[in-house]
Amino acid sequence: xxxxxxxxxxxxxxxxxxxxxxxxxxxxxxxxxxxxxxxxxxxxxxxxxxxxxxxxxxxxxxxxxxxxxxxxxxxxxxxxxxxxxxxxxxxxxxxxxxxxxxxxxxxxxxxxxxxxxxxxxxxxxxxxxxxxxxxxxxxxxxxxxxxxxxxxxxxxxxxxxxxxxxxxxxxxxxxxxxxxxxxxxx
Numbered sequence: 001x002x003x004x005x006x007x008x009x010x011x012x013x014x015x016x017x018x019x020x021x022x023x024x025x026x027x028x029x030x031x032x033x034x035x036x037x038x039x040x041x042x043x044x045x046x047x048x049x050x051x052x053x054x055x056x057x058x059x060x061x062x063x064x065x066x067x068x069x070x071x072x073x074x075x076x077x078x079x080x081x082x083x084x085x086x087x088x089x090x091x092x093x094x095x096x097x098x099x100x101x102x103x104x105x106x107x108x109x110x111x112x113x114x115x116x117x118x119x120x121x122x123x124x125x126x127x128x129x130x131x132x133x134x135x136x137x138x139x140x141x142x143x144x145x146x147x148x149x150x151x152x153x154x155x156x157x158x159x160x161x162x163x164x165x166x167x168x169x170x171x172x173x174x175x176x177x178x179x180x181x182x183x184x185x186x
Contacts, residue, residue, distance in 0.1 A: 031064040037082055038071050039109050047113035051121075058118040066116035070129075071108070077130070081108045084136050088149070093142040103149060110156050123159045128169045135174050148178055 034041045041064070048055070048063045073080030085104045092100045111132075114124040132152050139145040151174065158164035175181060 031061050031068065035068065035072070038068065039105060043109050044113060044116070051117065054117045054121050057121065062118075063116050067112050070112040070115055077126070077133075079133060079137075081112065084133060088136055088139075088145060091140060091142065091145060096142070096146075100146075100149070103153070107149070107153050107156065110160070114156075114160060123162075123166060124156070125166065128159075128166060131169060131171060131174065134171075135178070135180065138180050139178065144178060144180070148174070148180075151177055 044064060044067045045060065048060050054063070069080070071081045073083065085101070085108065088104060089097050089101055111124055111129070114122050115126070115129060116122075119125070135148050135152065136145075139148040155164060155169060159166060159169070
């Protein structure tokens with residue numbers, strides 16, 4: 001009798017694991033097959049080669065793997081930059097979509113180029129990305145959205161230039177500057 005119980009438990013574990021393994025196999029981040037939806041791979045290869053310190057702790061393949069994750073999302077953060085950009089463009093004033101698309105493409109390249117570095121050597125981390133993602137999702141009105149993207153762009157520049165410490169990137173900063181309530185219920 002205990003043998004059947006063990007086998008039933010084993011069968012349940014297998015039934016749970018198989019879909020998970022299948023899901024992982026569907027989410028392929030093969031850096032040799034660069035997705036057409038991403039900016040040109042050379043942007044990121046150049047950014048990788050420009051940072052000698054990061055090259056000491058991270059391979060180019062690892063770096064490019066994280067670039068793909070930035071755009072496509074991960075199991076932990078399923079909404080990647082590509083989806084965020086699509087949401088922002090959908091909400092934008094139709095007359096401003098082309099300009100906004102260009103701005104978001106440039107912004108995405110700058111953020112991905114930094115965020116994809118090894119954890120200990122980057123100015124933009126996942127905490128900051130999650131704040132910016134919340135802002136982009138909550139900025140419903142085109143004017144608020146425009147101001148949010150401008151503020152994020154300015155902050156990216158300031159972070160990369162070392163003019164703004166990452167500790168300054170907080171929910172409260174954006175709530176105050178944009179008049180949003182990000183996490184008022186928490």
